[in-house]
Amino acid sequence: MIVAGLGVTHPRLGVDFPAMIEFRGVCKSYGGDVALRPMDLHVDPSRTTVLIGPSGCGKSTILRLMAGLVRPDCGVVLFRGFELTPASIMQFRRFMGYVIQEGGLFAHLTAGGNVTLMARYLRWPRARIEQRLRELADLARLPPSMLQRYPAELSGGQRQRVSLMRALMLDPDLLLLDEPLGALDPMVRHDLQEDLKRIFAELNKTVVLVTHDIAEAAFFGDTIVLLREGSIVQRGMLRELLDRPADEFVSQFVNAQRSPPELAGRNR
Amino acid sequence: MTKRALGQTFGRSDLATRLFAAAVFALASGCSRPSRVTIGSKAFTESAIVGEIAAQGARSAGADVIHHSELGGTRLVWNALVGGQIDAYPEYTGTIAHEIFAGQNIQSDAEIRAALAAKGIAMTRPLGFNDNYALGMRHDVAQRLGIRTISDLRGHAELRLGFSSEFLNRADGWPALRDTYQLPQKSVTGLQHDLAYRALADGSIDVTDLYSTDAEIAQFHLRVLEDDLHRFPEYQAVLLYRADLAGRAPQVVAAIKRLEGQITRQRMIEMNEQVKLKRVPPEQVARQFLREVLGVSGGATAVHGLWQRLKTSTAEHLKLVGVSLLAAVLIGIVLGVLAASLARIGQGILAFVAAIYTIPALALLVFMLPLLGIGWLPAVVALFLYSLLPIVRNTHSGLRNIPASVRESGAVLGMPPIARLLRIELPLASPAILAGIQTAAVLDVGTATLGGFIGAGGYGQPIFTGITLGNLHLILEGAIPAALMALAVQGAFELLGRIAIPRGLRLKAG
Numbered sequence: 001m002i003v004a005g006l007g008v009t010h011p012r013l014g015v016d017f018p019a020m021i022e023f024r025g026v027c028k029s030y031g032g033d034v035a036l037r038p039m040d041l042h043v044d045p046s047r048t049t050v051l052i053g054p055s056g057c058g059k060s061t062i063l064r065l066m067a068g069l070v071r072p073d074c075g076v077v078l079f080r081g082f083e084l085t086p087a088s089i090m091q092f093r094r095f096m097g098y099v100i101q102e103g104g105l106f107a108h109l110t111a112g113g114n115v116t117l118m119a120r121y122l123r124w125p126r127a128r129i130e131q132r133l134r135e136l137a138d139l140a141r142l143p144p145s146m147l148q149r150y151p152a153e154l155s156g157g158q159r160q161r162v163s164l165m166r167a168l169m170l171d172p173d174l175l176l177l178d179e180p181l182g183a184l185d186p187m188v189r190h191d192l193q194e195d196l197k198r199i200f201a202e203l204n205k206t207v208v209l210v211t212h213d214i215a216e217a218a219f220f221g222d223t224i225v226l227l228r229e230g231s232i233v234q235r236g237m238l239r240e241l242l243d244r245p246a247d248e249f250v251s252q253f254v255n256a257q258r259s260p261p262e263l264a265g266r267n268r
Numbered sequence: 269m270t271k272r273a274l275g276q277t278f279g280r281s282d283l284a285t286r287l288f289a290a291a292v293f294a295l296a297s298g299c300s301r302p303s304r305v306t307i308g309s310k311a312f313t314e315s316a317i318v319g320e321i322a323a324q325g326a327r328s329a330g331a332d333v334i335h336h337s338e339l340g341g342t343r344l345v346w347n348a349l350v351g352g353q354i355d356a357y358p359e360y361t362g363t364i365a366h367e368i369f370a371g372q373n374i375q376s377d378a379e380i381r382a383a384l385a386a387k388g389i390a391m392t393r394p395l396g397f398n399d400n401y402a403l404g405m406r407h408d409v410a411q412r413l414g415i416r417t418i419s420d421l422r423g424h425a426e427l428r429l430g431f432s433s434e435f436l437n438r439a440d441g442w443p444a445l446r447d448t449y450q451l452p453q454k455s456v457t458g459l460q461h462d463l464a465y466r467a468l469a470d471g472s473i474d475v476t477d478l479y480s481t482d483a484e485i486a487q488f489h490l491r492v493l494e495d496d497l498h499r500f501p502e503y504q505a506v507l508l509y510r511a512d513l514a515g516r517a518p519q520v521v522a523a524i525k526r527l528e529g530q531i532t533r534q535r536m537i538e539m540n541e542q543v544k545l546k547r548v549p550p551e552q553v554a555r556q557f558l559r560e561v562l563g564v565s566g567g568a569t570a571v572h573g574l575w576q577r578l579k580t581s582t583a584e585h586l587k588l589v590g591v592s593l594l595a596a597v598l599i600g601i602v603l604g605v606l607a608a609s610l611a612r613i614g615q616g617i618l619a620f621v622a623a624i625y626t627i628p629a630l631a632l633l634v635f636m637l638p639l640l641g642i643g644w645l646p647a648v649v650a651l652f653l654y655s656l657l658p659i660v661r662n663t664h665s666g667l668r669n670i671p672a673s674v675r676e677s678g679a680v681l682g683m684p685p686i687a688r689l690l691r692i693e694l695p696l697a698s699p700a701i702l703a704g705i706q707t708a709a710v711l712d713v714g715t716a717t718l719g720g721f722i723g724a725g726g727y728g729q730p731i732f733t734g735i736t737l738g739n740l741h742l743i744l745e746g747a748i749p750a751a752l753m754a755l756a757v758q759g760a761f762e763l764l765g766r767i768a769i770p771r772g773l774r775l776k777a778g
Contacts, residue, residue, distance in 0.1 A: 092682075093680055
């Protein structure tokens with residue numbers, strides 16, 4: 001459902017557009033397997049949209065289509081109204097930030113080197129690079145001394161902070177996060193969730209986040225998109241999914257995760 | 269092993285040499301010729317000495333001459349002459365008539381010259397000595413029995429004869445000899461040529477076959493029995509040279525011709541003895557000959573002492589390894605990158621490079637000869653091909669082993685593919701690539717010694733010369749530095765790895 005007229009004037013382009021990213025009739029198959037059935041999807045600007053569902057539902061595929069890592073078999077992917085093509089994707093990627101579960105940091109560079117790689121390639125002035133780096137380290141609450149270390153010398157949580165900093169370096173319009181906290185232990189994850197939410201709000205970023213954890217989805221998501229076997233089952237806030245489930249499956253999925261109080265209560 | 273048998277072994281039974289001969293004949297003439305003159309020699313002492321004498325004589329006449337000593341057997345050296353890779357070499361009239369032009373029933377001097385001219389080759393007049401098949405006895409025994417010629421043996425049926433198996437079995441060997449001279453001896457055995465000398469010395473046998481200029485004649489005090497009925501074909505020593513040399517370097521032809529009739533049999537025996545038994549380098553023996561007999565100083569090169577030789581061979585070896593390795597690194601990394609990015613072509617590249625590796629190094633070298641001649645260039649090309657596989661393979665696997673997630677993270681940064689390759693992927697693959705280069709380098713140092721076989725210089729030169737002369741010191745003069753260089757290269761790459769590979773890649777994940 002497209003909410004008509006709710007546009008935002010982009011500070012750089014000065015143009016109104018209804019959706020940061022839009023899928024129109026997009027489908028994707030790998031070999032014989034259908035990963036995504038033809039679907040329409042839009043991502044509202046300045047909001048966090050969470051993609052959630054059981055494994056194999058297509059949530060990672062959607063993210064990869066948005067990042068241009070794969071091409072749709074049918075339909076078009078539009079970024080700020082422009083179609084993503086192999087020719088245009090290289091330019092548009094400079095407006096996107098991408099964080100994956102394993103971090104994807106380059107082992108041969110220090111943390112600082114990883115973050116500033118693209119800026120150095122674009123030949124930013126040194127002062128600007130250093131200032132931006134300080135800003136981001138502050139924002140991500142990473143002790144500056146960690147910037148000299150190599151990824152192998154950092155903890156999992158620190159690596160994800162660096163990964164986020166790298167994604168934010170060029171101040172992208174769109175942030176894509178593919179299960180960014182999946183590999184972390186619960187307390188680290190808790191901390192990082194707080195930081196991420198704060199950062200998203202402060203920077204007013206458009207975020208698409210993939211997770212399999214309904215609680216995490218609820219914590220982040222203004223909008224939750226529940227997927228199953230390549231199709232969207234329901235989309236809305238958590239309240240909607242709980243009170244007005246479109247499907248039996250929605251109720252099952254949303255209630256599947258047990259909470260500690262529930263468990264403590266049961267075993268009295 | 270007798271020297272003619274050595275020539276026959278290399279000439280007849282070596283498949284690689286046969287292939288080489290076919291290729292040369294197919295390609296015929298028309299290789300590009302440098303302005304320097306190349307003299308070759310066959311793989312035995314006497315040929316090396318005469319070749320060196322010719323080379324130094326030509327050099328003293330002011331030409332730029334190089335002597336590729338002990339190239340191989342008759343076939344290989346003859347083909348090199350016809351093909352233009354060398355300009356001249358020492359030969360024997362008997363070998364020309366009975367081996368090179370075998371089956372063409374060439375007898376007289378005129379017929380030999382005509383057959384040679386048809387191939388574009390000219391022949392000097394005899395150098396002054398024959399190196400015939402002959403029979404030999406201990407000098408004191410021969411003196412006592414009054415035996416000077418083979419005919420004299422007729423009166424001594426009790427003598428024990430011991431011949432090399434080759435001579436014993438050849439139709440024109442012992443059977444023909446016995447019939448011609450009607451020799452009555454009954455005790456005739458076959459033994460290994462080198463053992464025959466010892467048997468002669470300690471009296472187990474009385475007569476054996478030998479070459480009339482063998483160094484052992486002097487060593488064991490033997491008398492060479494005269495072939496008074498002229499049963500054995502004449503093997504007069506001559507120098508063969510390309511007819512077109514007269515136009516290109518007339519002073520060299522003049523210098524070569526000046527040797528006609530100058531080397532006596534006695535002198536040749538002495539020179540053989542000096543090199544083979546007294547371990548005097550052929551260069552020195554040749555220089556001495558030229559000075560004493562022709563009053564000529566042997567040209568610009570001084571007699572090289574050990575350190576001088578080591579410096580030269582080290583520089584040559586480094587050049588062989590350095591050039592081939594550099595080319596292999598540059599081209600190998602590119603091929604490895606291509607193989608990693610293009611799926612099917614990639615498999616093709618890997619298969620091709622591996623196929624090169626299955627060719628034995630020596631065969632690869634010989635395959636290069638018809639295309640590139642002898643010397644430095646074919647060795648470098650063969651070494652380059654041989655160094656490719658470790659580098660291409662390691663580059664390919666180093667790149668393929670980068671996790672997909674890391675590669676995708678690089679793509680999504682918005683960096684174009686070439687920049688990604690240079691700033692992200694190749695650095696991540698650098699430990700593997702460096703290991704591949706290290707392997708190739710160490711192999712290269714060892715394989716480069718084969719270059720000595722085709723006159724490429726380097727540490728292989730003393731090794732191969734030492735093998736043919738039976739001189740262990742010479743062999744070690746090449747083998748030890750080669751081993752040391754391999755170790756040094758190994759160590760240098762360890763150091764390089766420590767410097768060049770980012771610390772982040774040498775850490776284990778925390």
